[in-house]
Amino acid sequence: MDAEAVVSVRLVRSFEHRNFKPVVFHGVRLEQTVHEFMELVRGDIATKQGLPPPFRKYAYDTMKIIHQAHGAKTNELVMSLDDDEKLILQDDQTLRAAGVANETEVAFFREEDYRLYRENPKTAW
Template identity: 70%
Template sequence: MAGDAVVTVRLVRSFQHRNFKPVVFHQVDLDQTVEDVEMFTPGKTHVHHLTPVFSDTMKIIHQAHGAKTNELVMSLDDDEKLILQNGQTLRAAGVTNETEVAFFKKEDYGLYKANPKSAW
């Protein structure tokens, strides 16, 4: 049913410092596109106090009743399968009720993935 999903978006400020803020969205319509969700998610173009970077990429990091990664921010694996593509609906991208996705800057993710070291 449209509009009855709960989706948690993890706003990633820094992979290296493991800094993120989870935001829970209720009554999410899974038939809306990835771009529609990005436009109204903090971190895209407004609410800069939550995340100072302009996020541009979303990736599924956990689904209800599934295994979680040992990585504190998100898994670095399966990008081809888990990164949400523009033009897709959330449902087509594999988002279901109680899915958790990360919203981050792709350039920062690429740098961290090339050298996945944490700084404290």
């Protein structure tokens, strides 16, 4: 198995307004913990050119697998509300143990925003 992967991270700023930006990370070590990867992503987006300031400074704290290479995609525009217990990544797991592989797409969001959206999954424009 490859030790490094390409992982797409969807920065979710608002579920209701479908406000998100994808950022691709190359050379991601799958043996690092989810917590370490979140720190790496936070550090990278804080200085990333072309990313609007609201995305750079947001308090992201949770990751969830949206899509894996060669798997079915969800019809949800931001991310699926299904299978949280299986797809939300646990801080102390390695990325590989959490199910992240090459070309996996994960959402990075604030858990509180997601919980509120799950309770009332309406979108606004």
